[in-house]
Structure formats: structure tokens, C-alpha cells
Amino acid sequence: MSTTTVKTQSPLDTFAWLLRREFWEYRGSFYWAPLITCLIMLTMMLLGMIAAELFANQHGVTIGAVKLDQITEHMDEAHIEKLRAGIDVGLLTMNLPITLVLFLVSFFYCTGALYNDRADRSVLFWKSLPLSDTQTVLAKVVTAAVVAPLLALAAKIAMHVGFLLLISLYAALHGVNAFGILWSPLHLLSLWLKLLVTIPLGVLWALPTIGWLLLVSSFVRSKPFLWSLLVPIAAGVMVTFSGIARSWGFVSWFWHEIVLRMIFSLFQGSWLDFSSLKGLDHNGGDPSEAIAAIFSMSHMLDVLVSPSLLIGAVAGAAMIAGAIWLRRTRVEAYA
Amino acid sequence: MSAVVHARGLSKRYGATVALDNVNLDIEAGRIVGLVGPNGAGKTTALKAILGLAEFDGDLSVLGLDPRAQRTELMQQVCFIADVAVLPRWLRVADAVDFVAGVHPRFSREKCQAFLARTKIKPTQRVRELSKGMIVQLHLALVMAIDAKLLVLDEPTLGLDILYRKEFYQTLIGDYFDEEKTILVTTHQIEEVEHILTDLVFIRDGKLILNATMDQVGERFAEVMVNPDKADAARALKPLYERQIFGKTIFLFDGVDRARLAELGELHKPSVADLFVATMKGTYA
Numbered sequence: 001m002s003t004t005t006v007k008t009q010s011p012l013d014t015f016a017w018l019l020r021r022e023f024w025e026y027r028g029s030f031y032w033a034p035l036i037t038c039l040i041m042l043t044m045m046l047l048g049m050i051a052a053e054l055f056a057n058q059h060g061v062t063i064g065a066v067k068l069d070q071i072t073e074h075m076d077e078a079h080i081e082k083l084r085a086g087i088d089v090g091l092l093t094m095n096l097p098i099t100l101v102l103f104l105v106s107f108f109y110c111t112g113a114l115y116n117d118r119a120d121r122s123v124l125f126w127k128s129l130p131l132s133d134t135q136t137v138l139a140k141v142v143t144a145a146v147v148a149p150l151l152a153l154a155a156k157i158a159m160h161v162g163f164l165l166l167i168s169l170y171a172a173l174h175g176v177n178a179f180g181i182l183w184s185p186l187h188l189l190s191l192w193l194k195l196l197v198t199i200p201l202g203v204l205w206a207l208p209t210i211g212w213l214l215l216v217s218s219f220v221r222s223k224p225f226l227w228s229l230l231v232p233i234a235a236g237v238m239v240t241f242s243g244i245a246r247s248w249g250f251v252s253w254f255w256h257e258i259v260l261r262m263i264f265s266l267f268q269g270s271w272l273d274f275s276s277l278k279g280l281d282h283n284g285g286d287p288s289e290a291i292a293a294i295f296s297m298s299h300m301l302d303v304l305v306s307p308s309l310l311i312g313a314v315a316g317a318a319m320i321a322g323a324i325w326l327r328r329t330r331v332e333a334y335a
Numbered sequence: 336m337s338a339v340v341h342a343r344g345l346s347k348r349y350g351a352t353v354a355l356d357n358v359n360l361d362i363e364a365g366r367i368v369g370l371v372g373p374n375g376a377g378k379t380t381a382l383k384a385i386l387g388l389a390e391f392d393g394d395l396s397v398l399g400l401d402p403r404a405q406r407t408e409l410m411q412q413v414c415f416i417a418d419v420a421v422l423p424r425w426l427r428v429a430d431a432v433d434f435v436a437g438v439h440p441r442f443s444r445e446k447c448q449a450f451l452a453r454t455k456i457k458p459t460q461r462v463r464e465l466s467k468g469m470i471v472q473l474h475l476a477l478v479m480a481i482d483a484k485l486l487v488l489d490e491p492t493l494g495l496d497i498l499y500r501k502e503f504y505q506t507l508i509g510d511y512f513d514e515e516k517t518i519l520v521t522t523h524q525i526e527e528v529e530h531i532l533t534d535l536v537f538i539r540d541g542k543l544i545l546n547a548t549m550d551q552v553g554e555r556f557a558e559v560m561v562n563p564d565k566a567d568a569a570r571a572l573k574p575l576y577e578r579q580i581f582g583k584t585i586f587l588f589d590g591v592d593r594a595r596l597a598e599l600g601e602l603h604k605p606s607v608a609d610l611f612v613a614t615m616k617g618t619y620a
Contacts, residue, residue, distance in 0.1 A: 009411075009440040017437040025425050117423065124417040125474070127388060129438055130410040328406075329389050 002134035007269040014131065018139035020145060029105035030148045037101045041094065042162045048317035049170050084187055091160050098159065102152040103267045106144045110213035110227070110266070113140040114323060115224040135259040139215065142318060144210050149268065153199070158190055164188075180240050181278035186243050194295040201300055202268055207310055207316025214323040224335045232262040241255065271303050339364050339485050339517045340385060344393035346533060347380050347541075354380040356392065356541035362534070364484070365514040369520045369528055371607070372538035373615055376520045381538065386415055399482055411440060414478050415487035416429070422462045422470055429458035435477050445502045447480035450506070468499040486511075488520040492527070500527055509533075529607045530593050537614055544614060556610055558603040559586050559596045569599050576613030587613045 023030065045141040114137065117123040126136065164182050170177035236259040238244070240251050264270055272294060293299060303309055340362040347355040354377045362368055374380050383389035385404030387409060388606045395402060422431065428451070436444045451458075454472045462470060472490070478486065492500040508531050513517060522528055535552055537545035547555065561569045561584050569578075572595070574586035587605055588596060596602055605613075 007440050008433070009438070017434055018436075021434060024427070024430055025423070118425065121417075121421040122423040124415075125422050127386070128410065128415045128417070129435065130407050130440075131438060132407040300438045328387075328403075331383075331388055 007009065015135055015139060016202070018131065018135060019143060022139060022143040023147065024106075026109055026143070026240055030143075030151050032258070033101050033105050034098050034152045035158070037098050038155045038159040038162070041097060041159055042166065045163060045166055049166065067079040067222050069273075079161050080181065083181060084089065085291060087182065088187075088191055091163070092291070094163065095156050095195075096147065098152055099268045102148060103264075106148050107209075107213065108267045109148070111211055111217050111224045111228050114214055114218035115220065115325060115333060118331060119222075123331050127331065133256060134324050137218075137324045137327055141210055144266070146199065147197050150200060150266075153192070153195055156195065159193075160188070162248065163173070182293070183224060194291075198269070198295070198300070199302060201271060204313045205271040206265045208261045208312040209263060209316070211316035211319030212262045215326070218323040218326040218330060221332065227298070229263065232259045257312075258306055261308070265312070271309065273286060338362060339366075340395075340397050340519070342384075342393065342395045345381070345395055346382060347377075347384065347389065353541045356400060357393070358538075358541070358543055358548065360536070360543065362517060362519065365518050366516045366533045367512065367520070367531055368534040368536060369525070370519060370536045370538060371525055371530040371608070371611055372521075376538045377541040378538055379489060380416075380541075381432040382415075382487055382519070382521065382598070386413065387484040394437060394489040397597075405443070407539060412483055413485045413487065414481050415489065416474055416478055416491045417489045422474055424463040427458075427471060428456055428460050428462075429471065430464075431462075432458075433476060433479070434438075439481055441482040442477075443480045443482070445474050450476035450479060450510075460513045468495050471499060471503065479506070480492065484515065484516045485519065488518065488522075490522055491520070492522065492524065500524065502533060504528065525607045525611060532561065532607075535607060539615060552607075552610070553604055555590050556598055556605050557588050557591065557593060558609065559600045560584075560603065561586055561600040565599050572596075576609075576616060 114130045117126060168178050168182055212232070213224075213228050216231070217224045220227050238253050338361045340360060343358040345355050345358040345360070346353070356377075358377075358381065360381075370378050370381065374381060378416045380391075381391065384391040384395060385397055385402060387397075387406035390403070394616070397409060398412055402409055426434075430538055432444060432447055433443050433449075435447075451473070454469065454476070456465065456469055456473055456476075462473070465473065475491075491505050504527060507518070520528060520532075532549055534548050535545060536543055545552075556575075559569065560580075563582065563584070566584050569584070572586075572591050575589050576587040578585050583600075585597075585603075587609060593602065
């Protein structure tokens, strides 16, 4: 008699383990890469400050004659808000390297996600466990679409804090108390919250790229990276030069809505619709208005109900379903 | 007791090649079945069908489940080591144990750790730091800690030295196997599994050409060492195969009366390897 008591397995537990597995395998890509980028940025800022200090000493320039804290005392709320918005723009711009790193690692992650274990045959080990192909593939989708951006956001927040610390210390060295103006917890939290709420939008937006890459990753027998770029670009070139297209409008539409969406939708913020953000051009570079416009509910809703997002998300989901179907019996690949 | 594996008219083609040709196969619980065949005979295709890793035609049920539609459910009760044991190279030993414990309801962490304690494998090591033999030990420790009803082994010891190979089968029989479990194994090193098998299945060109218990094999087949003067008499009885050794000829017979064979010379039980060579002759010609 077999006396082993068989515990019941909840699908959620299994999913959590699958996410953990992805993290174990790609710790370097999703955890260390953004963190190291953050540290490099901070180091460069520190070096910049040291350089500025040396330069100032050599040329007898004195910094700090102006007392920022005294200025702010005389500023009204509107001006302080404007200053803080300026800082926000600075902080958001600083995100770019981490955003770029995130794009690269997620792109490579998706192209390899359903291919690497076939190439080294370890897929057979995973297949020997009671894991459904649906759960396996969805865990990879969630890793690319949610886990990786959350970890990148954590690195961005660490970088913001580090940067503000550096400036505050630098200012303090020159007898300027910048803490009051730089460290408004409510303001910083609201900035980070804005970044956080764009993640779900980014998930829907990124689905065509994630779906396409996973589909290629589950299908090809070799070179998933090459195929994932080659097919959309070749399609774009064909549409451009074959004469199928009746107008340049269609060619441009095809590149924007098909080719680029299949390749670049994982780039955070690629959903930004600059054409609808008229405020950006006409406000004479008022940073607070620009940020408000980008993160405004109405702009995000515009994106959310745009055909590009909706049709793209449906197409992405269909390609993910295709990847799940292929994952069932496609276990061979060449390294 | 229903069959662990029940196949009727199992067929599979890859283009013009027939990998499985109308195979009927029943495997009862508590058996250790050796599936033996030359390269490309359809062994792996049959195993892939049983494990739900490939499409096929015909009827196939494993533990009463359809391996295609109910694969996840099936994998709670079936485990396999495919080909050369390959585990993900980045995986840490402790994480591997945690993961299987986390997703497999029939896994016993205590058993697994007891198996690992007998090896030199350390929990902090990654698979890429282990030797091939140690990877197999780890894989076996993970798999044997799963209380599966059917264990499928596809060339589990390929590329291992004799020490690891012996240990592999000893552990399997000594610590894992019992009358409720069933093992299906393919290997080219037949002589090493011969003494543990209860059933023998030969497959060639997608067809089962032998499907018998080891007892039946012992009754059906006999080897006779014949002096040259009686060789023609032996040939008259239509031996499956003959080979020369020390000036005598060894004939292998299928289903010939033992009393008659005894008149020709010394009777032996043929080894599975000899039986295999005899039945597969001309495969690569």
C-alpha cells in the first residue's frame, strides 16, 4: 500500500514557484542589470560633482553665495511647484538608461524564454513535472511584463533617492540647505506612484511584442533573436517596395502599427502618444504641465481605448496562445 | 487492475518515415519493462507518445488518462528521465529541491535529501558545477523522491562510467521500486538492465517484434553450443542465428523443443544482448 499522503496543489502556488524559477534563472538580467545601471549613473554624477568642485576651486568660483533656502522662503507655492516639476523632469530623464537596459534584457529574455531550454534539452526536466504549458508560458509573460518593470522601478527609485542625496550633500557642503525643496515625501511618492500606475498600461501595450517574441521562441529550431527581427522587418520592406501598398500612408501605418509594435512595444513609455499631447509643444516647455499631461488620466484613457493598444493586445494574446499550443509538443531545438 | 499503459493501433509518421506502425502494447503495474531497439526503431517516439510530448494516431491511455489532453494531471503520477539526464545548468541544487517540493504534490523532501546525503553534491552548488555523473545522481534523487506510479527512463545512464551506471540501477531497484510502481526503460546497455527486467519488448522499424515476460523469453529461446559434426542437423531446425566460437557453433533457437536441442549439444539461456543481435540482424543493411 502506498501510504504517501498527497497534498493538494494550488495552481497559484505553482505559479508563484514558476515566477521564482524565472527570477533564479534571470537574476542577472532583471535584478543586477538595472541595479548596476543605477550605480553607474550615481557614480557618474558623483564624479561630475567632484569635477565641478575641482574646476570651481581652480578658477576661484565660489558656489553657494546664494542661499537656496532663503530663496525658497520668498517663493510662492506656484514657483515651488514649478521648481519641483523641473526636478521631476530631471528624475524622469535620468530613468532613460534603466528603461533602455530593461528593454534590452526583456527583449532577450522573451526571445530565449521558450527556446533556451529546448536547445539545452532541459525542457524535458520541466516537462517531467506537473506543470501545464499554459502556466509555464504565462509565468514568462508575467515575468517580462510585470516582474521586470517592477524591479526596474525599484532601481529607478533607488537612483532618485541616491541622486537627491548627492545633490543635498553637495548643496550642504556649500552651506545651502536644499532638503526642504528636494525632499518632499508626498511629491516623490506621487511621482513614483505615477510610474507604478503606468506599468499595467505598459503590460497591455507590450503584449504584441511579448506575444511575437514568445511565438518565435517556441517555434524556431535555432536563432530565435534573428528570426524575431528578420520577419517583421522583411515584411515591412516587402510592403514598402513590392507595390502591395496603394499609398505611402499605408506603408507608414504598416511600419508603425505592425513592424515597430512587434519589436519595440516592450520599450517603456513607447505608448506615449506625442501627437495627442499638444500641451507639450505649446506650453513653452513648462515641465509641470508636460508631466501632468503625460500622466493624466485622460491621456492614459486615450491610449487605453486606442485601436493600436486594443487590437495589439488581442493580437498579442493570440500569439501567446499560439506559443502555449506550440510548447505542448515542440521540444526539440539545436543549440 | 487496469493496465498502466494501454495502446491499440498506436501509429506515428514523420513525412514518409513510419516511426510507429500500429503498435499494441499493455504494461501492467509492478513490471519493469525494457524497451529495446536499434537507433531509429521508434523507441523514443513511443516514449514521447506515452509522456504526452508528441502527437500520435490510435488509442493510448496511460494510468487511464489521455497523455495529450490530460498531460498535467498525468505528470503527477508519471515521472521521467529523458536521454542523458540534462538539468538546467543555472539551477542551484537547493533551489531544485525547493522547486520540485513546491510544485509536485507527491514529492518527499526528506527522501530526496536522504538520497543526496549519500552523494558528494552540496546544496549550494549549481548544476553547471557538477560532473555528469553527479547530475544524474541529482536527477535520480529528485525523481525517486516522487511517489510516481510510472517511471520512464530513456537512456538514463548514457555517457556515464560503470560505477555510476551500477549505482543508478542498484538505487532504483533497492530504494525505489515496489509492486505498485512500474518502470519503463530504454537503453543500449542491455546487459546492465537484463537482470532487473520483468518484461522485454523489442521494437524494430516501428513494430514490436517481441513482447514477452522474461520467463517466457527463457522458455522460448535457447542457445545450443554445437560441435561441427552436428552443425547441419542444427541448421535443419531453422535457428534464428548462429555464430562461431572456439571451433564450435552457437545456435539460437526460438520455440524448438528442448529435448531435441539437448541432443545437439550444451544448452544455455541466451543473454538479451545475443537475442537482440539475433532478432535485429540486417537492421542497418
